[in-house]
Each structure stands twice: as structure tokens, then as C-alpha cells.
Amino acid sequence: MDTKLNSLIDKALSRRNFLAGAGSVAAVGLMAGCADDNTTTTGSSGGTGAYTDADVLNFALNLEYLEAQFYLYAATGHGLEATDTAAPSGYTGTYTMGSVTTNSSVTQVGGGITAAQQQIVNEIAYEEQEHVRFLRSALGAAAVPMPAIDLTFFAPLASLASGGALTAFSPFASFDAFLVGAFIFEDVGVTAYAGAAPLISAAGVASGYLTAAAGILAVEAYHAAYIRTAITAGAIQAGSAAAFPYITYANDVATLRNTLTVGNNSAAPGMGTGNTGAPGSSTSCEVPLALPTGLTTASSIVAADSKTAIGFARTVNQVHHIVYGSATVGAKSGGFFPNGTNSIFATTTA
Amino acid sequence: MANLETQILDDIIIKGRRKLLTLGSAALAGLVLGGTKEAKAATAYTDADILNFALNLEYLEANFYYLSAFGCTIDKPNAAAIAAGAPSAGIPITGSVGTAGTVSGGSKIPFATTEVASYAIETAIEEGKHVLFLQSALSTAAVAQPAINLGTSWQMLGSALTPAAPTFTPYDTEGDFLLGAYVFEDVGVTAYHGAASLLTVSGNLSAAAGILSVEAYHAGLIRTTINALDPSASTLVPVTNAISNLRAALAVQVAAATTYDPSPDDFGLATFQVSLAGGSNVTATRIVDASADNSKTFAIATARTTSQVLNIVTGGSSFKNGALTSPATGVFFPAGMNAGPNGFK
Numbered sequence: 001m002d003t004k005l006n007s008l009i010d011k012a013l014s015r016r017n018f019l020a021g022a023g024s025v026a027a028v029g030l031m032a033g034c035a036d037d038n039t040t041t042t043g044s045s046g047g048t049g050a051y052t053d054a055d056v057l058n059f060a061l062n063l064e065y066l067e068a069q070f071y072l073y074a075a076t077g078h079g080l081e082a083t084d085t086a087a088p089s090g091y092t093g094t095y096t097m098g099s100v101t102t103n104s105s106v107t108q109v110g111g112g113i114t115a116a117q118q119q120i121v122n123e124i125a126y127e128e129q130e131h132v133r134f135l136r137s138a139l140g141a142a143a144v145p146m147p148a149i150d151l152t153f154f155a156p157l158a159s160l161a162s163g164g165a166l167t168a169f170s171p172f173a174s175f176d177a178f179l180v181g182a183f184i185f186e187d188v189g190v191t192a193y194a195g196a197a198p199l200i201s202a203a204g205v206a207s208g209y210l211t212a213a214a215g216i217l218a219v220e221a222y223h224a225a226y227i228r229t230a231i232t233a234g235a236i237q238a239g240s241a242a243a244f245p246y247i248t249y250a251n252d253v254a255t256l257r258n259t260l261t262v263g264n265n266s267a268a269p270g271m272g273t274g275n276t277g278a279p280g281s282s283t284s285c286e287v288p289l290a291l292p293t294g295l296t297t298a299s300s301i302v303a304a305d306s307k308t309a310i311g312f313a314r315t316v317n318q319v320h321h322i323v324y325g326s327a328t329v330g331a332k333s334g335g336f337f338p339n340g341t342n343s344i345f346a347t348t349t350a
Numbered sequence: 351m352a353n354l355e356t357q358i359l360d361d362i363i364i365k366g367r368r369k370l371l372t373l374g375s376a377a378l379a380g381l382v383l384g385g386t387k388e389a390k391a392a393t394a395y396t397d398a399d400i401l402n403f404a405l406n407l408e409y410l411e412a413n414f415y416y417l418s419a420f421g422c423t424i425d426k427p428n429a430a431a432i433a434a435g436a437p438s439a440g441i442p443i444t445g446s447v448g449t450a451g452t453v454s455g456g457s458k459i460p461f462a463t464t465e466v467a468s469y470a471i472e473t474a475i476e477e478g479k480h481v482l483f484l485q486s487a488l489s490t491a492a493v494a495q496p497a498i499n500l501g502t503s504w505q506m507l508g509s510a511l512t513p514a515a516p517t518f519t520p521y522d523t524e525g526d527f528l529l530g531a532y533v534f535e536d537v538g539v540t541a542y543h544g545a546a547s548l549l550t551v552s553g554n555l556s557a558a559a560g561i562l563s564v565e566a567y568h569a570g571l572i573r574t575t576i577n578a579l580d581p582s583a584s585t586l587v588p589v590t591n592a593i594s595n596l597r598a599a600l601a602v603q604v605a606a607a608t609t610y611d612p613s614p615d616d617f618g619l620a621t622f623q624v625s626l627a628g629g630s631n632v633t634a635t636r637i638v639d640a641s642a643d644n645s646k647t648f649a650i651a652t653a654r655t656t657s658q659v660l661n662i663v664t665g666g667s668s669f670k671n672g673a674l675t676s677p678a679t680g681v682f683f684p685a686g687m688n689a690g691p692n693g694f695k
Contacts, residue, residue, distance in 0.1 A: 229570070
């Protein structure tokens, strides 16, 4: 503990000197300066070897690239600007920028989307775009460029989730379909940040990374709540799951996510609280949406542990299995990331 | 800005790790993000203090939702609550620290829709589980339920809004209930967010992150449903703006004592303009309670200190004559929070 304390104080001293010498420092420059801390702070988590705070933030950045591209295409018909995806100035890493795979189905959400519905797509797109910008700013020259992203993976994923019933699903076809596409990501984003937060080093906590990660976690949960509420309300208003099949599609996705991560439960405290049982059971990270009837039954908006009502956490491996669409241990690419993520966690180890 | 940070760093260097974790993290986070509205707790709280602070808030939230959904307080066995997942003996309200206070006011909402009824039931059960979890995590350090005002507190709060709503009560209609819930949920998010970096035990951090996510799910649920009930933004939405403005004012009041950026940290449901890739400026909803000023926040939710949260839930009682005061009493906590030896201010 004393060693750690001394190291923290040393860092504070060096940072203090840096600031005192720098005078007024622009926010971006300040954050780039913070990234220096990462090169000396390492930790380890079972199976993933040593990693830095920059590795943890870059893992999150990969997910934000994916989310931002999906929501921006849904909102506007095009994706992130090149300045938000290329390797930053001074980048010395080995990852290269990938491209976004689209096809004719990848467009602004159609199907008679209303003005009010367009506004929520706009909001989420904006917030995910800003998360990309925030993480790139916080990482400075250490930010990885965008990996290759495949936005046509929704159709094969939906086919897998529905047992072959859905053959040409597109989240861009209508607002209701968009909700299912968003459902794929949002609960995963929440659990990914919850799992990543404790990986941040003490120095990273002092540098504000934990507070930033917790702030993004909260935003992802607001998004997840919107999506789950909108799907639930749609089913209540339609009167049945048959009349509003999107609730079934979403729950099929939850089941698939569960299947993709079975057996990857981590023994680390607070990490991956389950994933060995069926969604909704006490040993799963998934809570399916409910269709309440009448005035005395509960909804199931929140995805949380059934005993403690505490939100779930997923490990970096569990998150990768989901976005790769593969339960195979050792999988290092696939699904939404055809060349893998630009992350030291890209190859699943459990 | 650099001056303030060097000042804080001096403090850190002098006072060592404990100070770093209580003062440094929140304050530095604000600076890393470009100097937002992070204030700081001057007191060195233990993990137990932080969790007990959260437990006081959970007692408040759980009782509000139990009264709204089931018509009873959390300690009373209630058939409807038990059917939805509440413990059959009710939730204990006694603790090793402090004496159990009573809850005044509150009554069951005359539900009209499956949506709002089911959301209220779900939220009540989840907030009750948070009380049970924190009691269990704190064990013999857990505080008892403080005295809670869920009756006349709403009129005090309503009177402080601009425009004033001195007869406001959340128990008459579903819309009013959602506004009552709105008062609490975003505050819960900012409180757990602010607490996260103060916790020193990894397991506590994981739990706090997990509860933070649930509070944000609740907040997103409430904000989504208010938008759905008021599509023309003419009845409920203006009240959310007034509530957010009041919360921001109360939070800034505390921050002002420590010379932080006084810009608002809280946003109602009025739509706003955003700039998306490609340069298009478009109108967006505001389901997420985060600033649109991307030079400062990058769409990241706000963290508040215990002092700021306390000032909000006591209606400005924790900050008097230019200084933090203890105990803070008022509005929802007429006798203040139940606290351990370090108190809260």
C-alpha cells in the first residue's frame, strides 16, 4: 500500500509540475497529458494478461465506434466523420483503420418514422458520437483507430437468434425494427462499462477515468431503458406479442447473447455474475422483457440481478463473444467486427 | 483552471491517499473533462459512510414507490407487494445506527394504464431490493430508516419551482406520479456516480456501478414515459424543466462555495439541437440527463457530491450563510439523514 501511495503522490507531483509549467492548458491537451499515466500503470485480470488504463479505454472506444456508426447511419444515412475514426496524430500503435461494411439496407431509418421517433434516434446518435470523441480526446495519441465494422451483420444475427425464422431482418427498415437493433447493443454497453470500471487503476481513478466511465455507463443505461420501455409499451399497446413481434425478437436476442457467453463466467468479484442459466434465472446476465397485463403485474424494464436488483457486469471476453457472434473460446474476429476489435482483448481467452 | 488543479494537487500531495480518494478523484475528473460542475466532499468518508448515505436515499425512494404502487410503506407486509417479489415480512427499517423514523404522507396512485402501473410496481420492488442489499452489505454498520416526509414535502418542493406549483402532489394522477419519480431518479444517478470514485473496496465499487446502472434505467424509463404521455410537451415536460432547474440551482449553491463552474448540471425534457456527423443540425429528445455542451461534457452524465445531493433532497438546507451545515434537515428528511460517526454535510 505504501508503495502504491508513494507512486500516486509521485504522479500527482509530476502532474502538478506539468500544470504549473504549462499555465492555462486546453482541455484536450490536458487529457492527452493524462494518458501518459497509462504507460506505467499495469494490472492483470484472469486470462487477459497485463493491461493499461489506455487498453481499458480503448476497449470501450471499439464498442463506441460500433454504436456510433450504427446510430449515425440510422439517424442520417451516413457514419462518423474521418477525423473521428482515423489514427490520431502521433499514434505509434500497430492497429490500422478499417472501413464500414454496408449494403442497400443500411440507410436512415425508414418505414414512415415519425418526427418524434426521429428525435430519439438523433439523440442517441449524438451521444454515442460524443462518446467516441470523448474517449479519443482522453486517450490522445494512444487512441486506436476505428476497426473494420460490419453493419450488415444484423440479418445473420437475427436469423441465428430466431432459429432461422427471420431471414432478412434490417434494423433500418422501420422504427420498431430499429429498437430491436439498438436492443442488441445497449444492455451490452451497460454491462461492458460495469465490468470495465473496476479494471481502472488507482492512478486512473485519480485521473478521472473512473468517473468518466461511470458517467458513460449511466448514459448507456438511460439508452437501454429507453429501448426496453419503448418495446414494452409497443407490446402493451398492441395487446399481445403476436401483434407486436418486436418484443419476441428482442427476447430472442437476449437468449442468443446468453448462449454466446455460456461457460465464460469469471470468478473475479463483480464480474460476470452469471451466464450459466436461462435468461431471467438467477445465473444469467439477461432479463427478458415482460408483457404486463392489467394493473397488478410488474414490467421488466431494468436488466438486473433478480435478488439484489443490481445491474450486471460482463467481462471483456463475454462482450467480445457477443459482438463477434461466436461462443468459441479463442475467437478473435467476426460478426460486427470482421477483423476483430483494435484491442489487446480482441482474442477471447475464456 | 490549472491554478485550481495545482491547488488540489498540492492538497493531495500533502494529505496522501485518503485525501486523494475523497477530494482528488471528483475534482480532478471535473478538470479532465474540461472543468465542469464537480464539487467535492471535504470530509473523509469511509466506504460505510458512502454506502449509508446511499441507504438513506434508498429508504426515501423505496417508500415513495411502495406508497405509490401498493399504498403502504416498505416495512408493512402487503399482498400485492409480496406477489410482485417483496419479502413476506416486509423490509426491515431498523439498523444498528440511529433510530427508525416514521414516514408521513403518500398514497396509492389511481393507475389508469398498464404501462405506468407495471413500471411503478417494478421500480418499487427494485428500490426495496436496494435497501435490503445495502443493509446486508453494511451489516452492523447499517443505519436505520430516517424520518421521511412524503406528504407536505411535495408542496415545499412545488413552491420552490419556477413557476411555483404550491399545491403539487404526486399521488393524484399517473402524470403527477411520474413527475414525483422524476424528482428522485436523476438525483440517484448523480449520487451513485459521484460516490463511485470515493469507494476504496473493489467489491463496493462493482456494487455501486451496478446500482448506478439500475438508477439510470429507472431514470430513462421515467423520462421516456413522461415524453410519451405529453407528446406536445405542454403539460408535464415544462414541469420537468422546472424541476431540473431547481436541482441544478441547489447543486450549484454548494459548488459555488468551492468556486466551481456555475453552469447548469441538470436538464429537463425540452428538446434540443445537436450536430451530427456530416454537419447536420437536428432536433433531439433529451432522454439522457446530460449536458449538450460538448466542449465540456461529451454527453457524459453528471456526478454530484454528497453535499450537493444532500442540498437537493433537503431543499437547500445543507448550505447556509456561505458554508456547509450539519445536520441538514428539511423537505424529504425533516430530521436529517441517519448517519454514522462522521455525519453528512
